[in-house]
Amino acid sequence: MSRDVQVRSAIVARARPVFAITATLFAVIGLTLFSRDLSEESIRCAMRLSVDTAYPFFFLAFIAASLHRLKPSALSQHLLRNRRYLGISFAALFLLHGTLIYVLSQLYPEPFFSQLTDGLLYGGLLTFSVVALMAASSNDFSVKRLGRKAWSRLHKVLGYLIATIFLVTYLGKLDQLFFWPYAIAAVGVFGLRVGRWFVVRQGRAGQGEVVG
Secondary structure, X not given: OOHHHHHHHHHHHHHHHXXXXXXXXXXXXXXXXXXXXXXXXXXXXXXXXXXXXXXHHHHHHHHHHHHHHHOOOHHHHHHHHOHHHHHHHHHHHHHHHHHHHHHXXXXXXXXXXXXXXXXXXXXXXXXXXXXXXXXXXXXXXXHHHHOHHHHHHHHHHHHHHHHHHHHHHHHOOOOOHHHHHHHHHHHHHHHHHHHHHHHHHHHHHHHHHHHO
């Protein structure tokens, strides 16, 4: 067996569990969507389910590097090696959420459009555009085309933007107990990033003292 074949086999083996979970979630969302013949209620329920199941994938992908820096473990190593697939799964579910919003607007324009504000419209377009851009560039071709350094910077900036949008969204829903775990996770994302930055800075300072 050639090395390329071995590499592809290893990638498929790593990605299979993540994509299997994603496929199962798509099936559940599909059943929810068609449970009442595309009624407004079933579409809205599928919309909520798609975004609520998408966020955990983003959370795990975005904290992987910070968690591994702060507390290396088999789990953090696993997340780090699979964060591309976690990110792709997040994007698939989140873009499904966007598709369902479009379906709702076409089948049930009212009260959809009467409740649509400029903030929701432009904020939503920005978020979906950022997620689509990250998903489209999550491949080896994009890394080679942009260069590893530029690609990493792009995904870091876009990742922080998405994390901030989720943070603002979930903190705005604290009146609903269901969203508390999501809000805590959204705050925790930035807590882990700050912790990682502090550890890296301390390490650099220590190296400077040794050299001096």
